Amino acid sequence: MAELFSVRMRASRGGMHISGAERIVPDGEIEAVTASLLRRAMTHENGRPEEIKITVESLAGKEILRLRPLRVINFSPSPQPSSLKGEGEITSHAVAVSELARAGVSENAARGAIEKILSGASPAGGNMRGAMLVDAATGERLEPDMERGIRARAVDWEAEKYIATAEKRLNCLTPHFREALALATKAANAPGAVAELCISDDPRYTTGYVASGTFGYCRIASMKQSGCRFGGRAFFMRREYLDIDKYMKYMRETPALISGMVKIL
Secondary structure: OOOEEEEEEEEEEOOEEEEEEEEEEEHHHHHHHHHHHHHHHHOOOOOOOOEEEEEEEEOOOOOOEEEOOOOEEEEOOOOOOOOOOOOOOOOHHHHHHHHHHHHOOOHHHHHHHHHHHOOOOOOOOOOOOOEEEEEOOOOOEOOOOOOOOEOOOOEEEOOOHHHHHHHHHHOOOOOHHHHHHHHHHHHHOOOOEEEEEEEOOOOOOOOEEEEEOOOEEEEEOOOOOOOOOOOEEEEEEOHHHOOHHHHHHHHHHOOEEEOOOOOEO
């Protein structure tokens, strides 16, 4: 079997994150994948970067997890997101709150996370580099660094066939879905994980998701207005079961390949 490498890209301008991506590939694909990630950085809709960092790291000697993908639920509630304070009509935010509650997240914690993500969750008021780590019961933030957040790394699909059929069926024409489902699957298998909420920071990509090992990956349309540059992730945990060092080591350092066909409900 060919040696596997992690290939990571991060693009920034003025110290602010613009885009990032990661692949796990055999050594023979490093050159092509690096070129693809460079093109992505240079043409991203968030703007032209001033700095692009490409990191290539051998995974030799590391145990690589093989995880089955979360099943996918596709939900398209309403054409525009509504206020969290609205009542009556089923909206994208209401669906997200409901799904998070089904996984064990309190309503206050769920609503608070959505509000923070869509108003800038970093201390400076912008998007975070990583994800919030949130107490599922109280909504309190638990990440050691509220600017950097929790970085989820070292995850990819073991084979193109596992995700290509699902992308075609859902008409997903960008890499958002495949990357998000892979990351959500790894996050759902983290020690003590309860659920995850994600809203993309790409201005034109308005679909978000709620994911949990309990029910799977729920894609939710219209989680924000088109053109909105805010976005981010929240990982929900139970404080009493959280070993922060063990959790961060798993998310950042344990390589995982998603293996198996995607089930769409």
